[in-house]
Amino acid sequence: MTDEHLSATHFSGLDLPAPVRQGLEDAGFSHCTPIQALALPHALTGKDVAGQAQTGTGKTAAFLITVLTHLIRHPAPTDRRPNQVRALILAPTRELAIQIHKDALVLGAHTGLTLGLAYGGTDYDKQRKQLADGVDILIGTPGRIIDYFKQKVFDLRQTQVLVLDEADRMFDLGFIKDVRFLLRRMTPATERQSMLFSATLSWRVMELAYEHMNSPVKVQTQDEQVTAERVRQVIYYPGNEEKIPLLLGIMKRSNPDRSMVFVNTKHMAEKVTAWLQGNGIPTALLSGDVPQRKRQRLLAQFETSVFQVLVATDVAARGLHIPDVSHVFNFDLPQSGEDYVHRIGRTGRAGAEGDAVSFACEDSAFYLPEIESYIGFKIASEAVDPQLLLEHVQPPAKIERKRGGSGDRSKGRPPADGDKPRRRRRRKPTGKN
Incomplete structure (x- = not known):
């Protein structure tokens, strides 16, 4: 069955x-996306599911619908203690x-089920009490959850449903x-329902599935290419000195919201x-060392169009779900095909259209062959027409820089994720009895 039929x-x-x-009616959902149409008939009967689909295709709703349905139809045992969770959903960021x-708050608003949220970087005591x-x-996220688990804040011996979301990113970020650790401390695979969703069901991901799931049904949308078909992709080959005028010129002409x-x-x-701020474009910066509260504030302001543009590194942008992003610009080409797919997946979400514009400059053009090999086709190229370059570029604005800090990385686990087990600080003697 084709994705159109699904x-x-x-x-x-x-x-x-x-x-x-x-809950579905409140969310405005009437028709299934392809991955939902493939996964739900199996998942709603209690079968384990390993699903593959591109980012932004409705995987979250698929497993939330299943989790809510399972918990409603399989009441908690009478001997369950309040701090024993019934469903665990793990995410990489x-x-x-x-x-x-x-x-989940929207879809589960009428179920009477309570939700808990645990992630690093903020609200440690508040999350713990909840x-x-x-x-x-x-x-x-795994690190913060393990922290509370080791403190015996909750336990997993009554877990009825397990979900691993973006399992491929779990590997990339070193969370496996x-x-x-968590999977080996919950109910056996034969006594719970498990779901795993990923943009790619590689052998590493499927090994995890077969090790900790109960004969999972594998479902996969019939995408002919790794990147979303509705994303228009184009690449330019500017000189380093042309990159800023080219970015400004394209933005001024396309004027993306x-x-x-x-x-x-x-x-x-x-x-x-x-440069963007200096040329009148409201812009926010998101890098790996931005504190969690500020990150959430910037993202909220970006979603409400306080800022027109969000400039980000890969470390900062992993796992972001921001609606209605019309354009993605790869000012620097990423070092891998996976990162390219992840980046341009920020646009063209949930069936919408989008544009991905990449610059293959003197410093990053050599990443292109690997990217094109990964996505399976050559990206259409366009010449850097002098008319595309902004003619009168204004000087850059002054950006306040924080001194110190550990900087940012383009690879590896986010240094600011804050989900490592928290270390208790010793109090210094006060000299008082």
């Missing part, structure tokens, strides 16, 4: 409890965990040992932000 599947044709139907929780009081569904500009280093992020 998209015609209506939620009304699925066997769902009334509270879940009401705090932004994704926050987004899943936000979606879990100690007891929640049905725990959503969060943490994930396995909401766009993201990706760079490879924090230093370049600051530089690009300064």
